[in-house]
Amino acid sequence: QKEVEQNSGPLSVPEGAIASLNCTYSDRGSQSFFWYRQYSGKSPELIMSIYSNGDKEDGRFTAQLNKASQYVSLLIRDSQPSDSATYLCAVNRDDKIIFGKGTRLHILP
Amino acid sequence: ETGVTQTPRHLVMGMTNKKSLKCEQHLGHNAMYWYKQSAKKPLELMFVYNFKEQTENNSVPSRFSPECPNSSHLFLHLHTLQPEDSALYLCASSPAAGYEQYFGPGTRLTVT
Numbered sequence: 001q002k003e004v005e006q007n008s009g010p011l012s013v014p015e016g017a018i019a020s021l022n023c024t025y026s027d028r029g030s031q032s033f034f035w036y037r038q039y040s041g042k043s044p045e046l047i048m049s050i051y052s053n054g055d056k057e058d059g060r061f062t063a064q065l066n067k068a069s070q071y072v073s074l075l076i077r078d079s080q081p082s083d084s085a086t087y088l089c090a091v092n093r094d095d096k097i098i099f100g101k102g103t104r105l106h107i108l109p
Numbered sequence: 110e111t112g113v114t115q116t117p118r119h120l121v122m123g124m125t126n127k128k129s130l131k132c133e134q135h136l137g138h139n140a141m142y143w144y145k146q147s148a149k150k151p152l153e154l155m156f157v158y159n160f161k162e163q164t165e166n167n168s169v170p171s172r173f174s175p176e177c178p179n180s181s182h183l184f185l186h187l188h189t190l191q192p193e194d195s196a197l198y199l200c201a202s203s204p205a206a207g208y209e210q211y212f213g214p215g216t217r218l219t220v221t
Contacts, residue, residue: 034209043199043212044152088152095159095207101151 003027004091004100012106019076021103023089026070033065033072036088038102044088048074079107111135113213115200121219122190130185130216132200140206141183143175144199146215152199158183159206190220 005024013019021035032051036044050056050063050072062075072091076083084107089100113134122128134141143155157165158177172194174186183200197217201210 032207032209041197041217043197043215046209046211049209090210092207095205096157096165097203097207097210099152 003093003098004089006087006089006100006103008101009104010106011103012108013079014108015079015081017079019079019083019105019107021074021076021087021089021105023072023074023091023100024070025072025089025091025098027091027093028067028070030091030093032092033063034090034097035061035063035072035074036090036099038086038088040085076105081107081109083107113200113202113211115198115213115216117216118214119217119219121221122187123221124190124192126190127186127188129187130198130200130218132183132185132213134181134183134200134202134211134213136202136211138202138204138211139180140203140208141177141180142201142203142210143183143185144201145196146199147196156185157206164206187218190218192220194218195220 003026035048037047038044048063050065056063060077064073086102086104088102116131140159145153154167155169156175176184197215199215200213203210
């Protein structure tokens with residue numbers, strides 16, 4: 001099992017709908033979880049951090065963490081064409097951050 | 110200056126050239142990283158420095174040589190590169206190893 005797994009996509013979502021991005025991880029000891037957004041040809045940008053089970057909301061973004069299921073997700077409400085990007089899930093393992101391969105999200109106008 | 114800066118932003122070099130990439134962070138962080146990202150491929154971690162000490166070398170060829178003179182600066186020295194080394198090279202920093210990372214804009218490298 002890969003350490004951090006994401007569906008590569010592309011995930012196509014109509015404008016205005018909710019985009020749901022999922023990530024699973026293998027190390028039960030992981031304590032910190034991050035979502036990055038990367039536009040084509042640009043560097044990754046940190047958009048959410050979550051450390052406790054449950055939901056964390058920031059504007060149109062909600063991160064959800066379930067440590068028992070080793071699952072973290074990112075919801076984007078009222079999706080906009082500018083949300084089209086690759087979303088990287090990252091998880092800490094000891095003193096390292098392990099990145100997933102990313103999910104490509106395409107918002108359909 | 111804010112965040113993480115990288116210079117140059119674009120670099121074209123021949124296979125026999127020697128060049129260096131520079132990264133500087135203004136966040137007071139203690140860990141710095143080099144990543145390689147080839148077109149449409151995932152991030153590949155190359156090197157990690159934590160409190161100026163190299164803590165990870167991810168089986169990177171010796172034609173890539175990192176240098177971290179202090180916690181704010183990181184260099185990647187390049188020599189006798191191959192065309193397959195053409196990629197986006199990203200620098201990142203974090204408060205310490207294992208914490209959230211902040212990325213610079215990257216250097217787009219083309220080896221001819």
